[in-house]
Amino acid sequence: MEFRFTSEEEKLTKEVHEFMERERTPELLAETLELGAIYGGPEGRKICQKMGARGWLCPAWPREHGGLGTSEMIKLMILDDMAYMGLPFLFGGASMAGPAILRHGSEELKKEFLPRIAQGEVEFALGYTEPQAGSDLAALELRAEDKGDYFLLNGQKMFNTHCHVADYHYLAVRTDPDAPKHRGISMMVVDLDSPGITIRPLTTMASWRTNEVFYDDVEVPKRNLVGELNRGFRYVMTALDFERMVTIGMFRRLFDELVDYAKETKVDGKALGKNPLVRQKLAEMAIELEAARLLYYNLGYVLDRGEAATFHSSMEKLFACEVAQRVVRVGMQMVGAYGQLQQDSKWAPLQGELEFQYRWSFLHTIAGGTSEIQRNIIALRGLGLPTPTA
Amino acid sequence: MNFGLSEGQRMLKQTARDFLTAECPSSLVKEMATDDKGYSPELWRKMAELGWMGLAFPQEYGGTGGSFLDLAVLLEEMGHACLPGPFFSTVVLGGMTILELGDEKQKRELLPLIAKGELIITLALTEPGSSYSASEMMAEAIADGDNYIISGTKLFVPDAHIADYIICVAKTAQGAILFMVDGRNPGISCSLLKTIASDKQCEVVFDKVKVPEESVLGDLDQGWIQLQSILRRAAIAKCAEMVGGAQQVLEMTVDYVKQRVQFGQPIGAFQAVQHHCANMATDVETSKFITYQAAWRLSEGLPCNQEVAMAKAWVSDAYKRVTLLGHQCIGGVGFMEDHDLPLYSKQAMGAETAFGDADFHREVVAQELGL
Numbered sequence: 001m002e003f004r005f006t007s008e009e010e011k012l013t014k015e016v017h018e019f020m021e022r023e024r025t026p027e028l029l030a031e032t033l034e035l036g037a038i039y040g041g042p043e044g045r046k047i048c049q050k051m052g053a054r055g056w057l058c059p060a061w062p063r064e065h066g067g068l069g070t071s072e073m074i075k076l077m078i079l080d081d082m083a084y085m086g087l088p089f090l091f092g093g094a095s096m097a098g099p100a101i102l103r104h105g106s107e108e109l110k111k112e113f114l115p116r117i118a119q120g121e122v123e124f125a126l127g128y129t130e131p132q133a134g135s136d137l138a139a140l141e142l143r144a145e146d147k148g149d150y151f152l153l154n155g156q157k158m159f160n161t162h163c164h165v166a167d168y169h170y171l172a173v174r175t176d177p178d179a180p181k182h183r184g185i186s187m188m189v190v191d192l193d194s195p196g197i198t199i200r201p202l203t204t205m206a207s208w209r210t211n212e213v214f215y216d217d218v219e220v221p222k223r224n225l226v227g228e229l230n231r232g233f234r235y236v237m238t239a240l241d242f243e244r245m246v247t248i249g250m251f252r253r254l255f256d257e258l259v260d261y262a263k264e265t266k267v268d269g270k271a272l273g274k275n276p277l278v279r280q281k282l283a284e285m286a287i288e289l290e291a292a293r294l295l296y297y298n299l300g301y302v303l304d305r306g307e308a309a310t311f312h313s314s315m316e317k318l319f320a321c322e323v324a325q326r327v328v329r330v331g332m333q334m335v336g337a338y339g340q341l342q343q344d345s346k347w348a349p350l351q352g353e354l355e356f357q358y359r360w361s362f363l364h365t366i367a368g369g370t371s372e373i374q375r376n377i378i379a380l381r382g383l384g385l386p387t388p389t390a
Numbered sequence: 391m392n393f394g395l396s397e398g399q400r401m402l403k404q405t406a407r408d409f410l411t412a413e414c415p416s417s418l419v420k421e422m423a424t425d426d427k428g429y430s431p432e433l434w435r436k437m438a439e440l441g442w443m444g445l446a447f448p449q450e451y452g453g454t455g456g457s458f459l460d461l462a463v464l465l466e467e468m469g470h471a472c473l474p475g476p477f478f479s480t481v482v483l484g485g486m487t488i489l490e491l492g493d494e495k496q497k498r499e500l501l502p503l504i505a506k507g508e509l510i511i512t513l514a515l516t517e518p519g520s521s522y523s524a525s526e527m528m529a530e531a532i533a534d535g536d537n538y539i540i541s542g543t544k545l546f547v548p549d550a551h552i553a554d555y556i557i558c559v560a561k562t563a564q565g566a567i568l569f570m571v572d573g574r575n576p577g578i579s580c581s582l583l584k585t586i587a588s589d590k591q592c593e594v595v596f597d598k599v600k601v602p603e604e605s606v607l608g609d610l611d612q613g614w615i616q617l618q619s620i621l622r623r624a625a626i627a628k629c630a631e632m633v634g635g636a637q638q639v640l641e642m643t644v645d646y647v648k649q650r651v652q653f654g655q656p657i658g659a660f661q662a663v664q665h666h667c668a669n670m671a672t673d674v675e676t677s678k679f680i681t682y683q684a685a686w687r688l689s690e691g692l693p694c695n696q697e698v699a700m701a702k703a704w705v706s707d708a709y710k711r712v713t714l715l716g717h718q719c720i721g722g723v724g725f726m727e728d729h730d731l732p733l734y735s736k737q738a739m740g741a742e743t744a745f746g747d748a749d750f751h752r753e754v755v756a757q758e759l760g761l
Binding site for chain 1: 391392393394395396399459644647648654655656658659660661663664665667668669671672675676679680682683686687697700703704749752753755756759760761
């Protein structure tokens, strides 16, 4: 057992940290929150491309693909610090499409996309969810017909956050409508500039944008198929194990600000931080953030041993997202009536971030696999509990 | 970061698991609940033969030279088996305290005897009016020539009634001092408290107990700091036990829900039950990591005030939650006195308040945050 990082790990992450410290701007921080932390906005691209040029976006990839050949642990450390420092930390390319192409893509696809993903030059939007396929992803219907040297796509995607700032769609499509649901799905890379794609904005209650996307007779070259035909569902499941490695860095940063706020703010003549209830609640959050940090880095340990993350990442995602919600709620409780004040309002504490984070917090236990699904996975794959029979 | 056990620790864990499964069945645990001494001398002897008491003592003092982390691994297995008896008191409160604070003479005299299983030791700290605060402590030690005279009442002292030595914390003009008091001193009266976990905690009354100067443990003017160190170690050792207990409750629950059939299938197939089990598993996993991080830091001699407080606060609540959900899943049969689950629910309650409960340790964390 060893609960500290190696000097090699510390050296690299220190370098990355100092870079972010120098390069981040107020515009970047604002953009990150405005976009809901997804990569693809102009400010995010500026700083992340510089990081990508140094191999810091996909450090665990082999050098030939734009990485540094480091451990997964280092990748997790960097991502966590990016989130803490206010950079975007939700990457469709680096975290999802990239690893899938690396594992299952043809040499041609790898050459075309991996270096550009690692350098932050291109971003992917995830194309899984449809109106009738959320938790039950296998129910997706977007049809890809085999037309010889291309596929013809028709259908609709829902809640495809990223499409409005991304270059490519990492799309889950139905290639065999006659097979059992989960055996007829394939993964494809689609250029979002392709004719026939309509992206329509949806505004979330957190004010940031997601999208519904319509595919009308969109032609996708055969070479854009990732891996084998009709094996896509399996790839999606593996990718979700990675997506679920959520960093709680943004909430550690928020927590640190709440602690400072408690030290500096007086209510009824006494510093908030001297109120026993505030002390208990902030301490509770510090403890939960620490527990979440350990679950997060355990993922690095598991992956670097060559083991699959499966229920470990479900547990980490489940716990981290619920802690995130609690941190926000404790913040709201602590500031009282001021918590309702929005960003541009006079008297808003922490630049109105609490109000914004509160509106966002409802999503954390839904996106990336609901807490209910995560608990199912822990029970079924972690504890070996049986599936229900009809 | 390495979250795995060393080869030696894995072997220790497996040996302990096998040994305790055979030698400490739940029937023994239940038997000891009504036994006055609270432990089986036969089992105690076997544990000594395995080198368990001296696991974390250096070889020069009769131990096997293991680390505190190794001891934590062993304590986890003891918690898993709900092992009754004075091991925790003797080794964690007694032996490790003497190892840290004793002078050469005390260490050479006492540690080998502890390692051989020939001594039982405990620590008397808490009082009716004060838990861990120096200012409110009432037990006094008045200097009298080459001796001290100790008077006061201590509560929740584990295994005091069978202890050969009681390390008593008493206040002097200089602050808190630790005294190794012979348990047979006529001025001491112990009475067993009736506790939920039947874990032999005592009220100990010191009535003008005369002890020689040599019985002082540690530095005369470092009392409070020394006490903090003892409490940190005890708290995290208790967490290790709790992690083991919580793990057992999870295992017990998963086994049950896989077998119990209702509505034509095992209840483990129902989502409500699955979600309870997932919550339990998450509590066990986080408890394990947060405990071992603190135990590792303590073992390495790194500052660990915050990590220990975080662990004890978290595990105190988490173990309780695990037992609550365990009961919820195991239903009516788990509520029966002869079921094994109540052993753990009761253990959880006792452990929660030992060496600082969750609120106490959250306040420590608040202080560490600079609030």
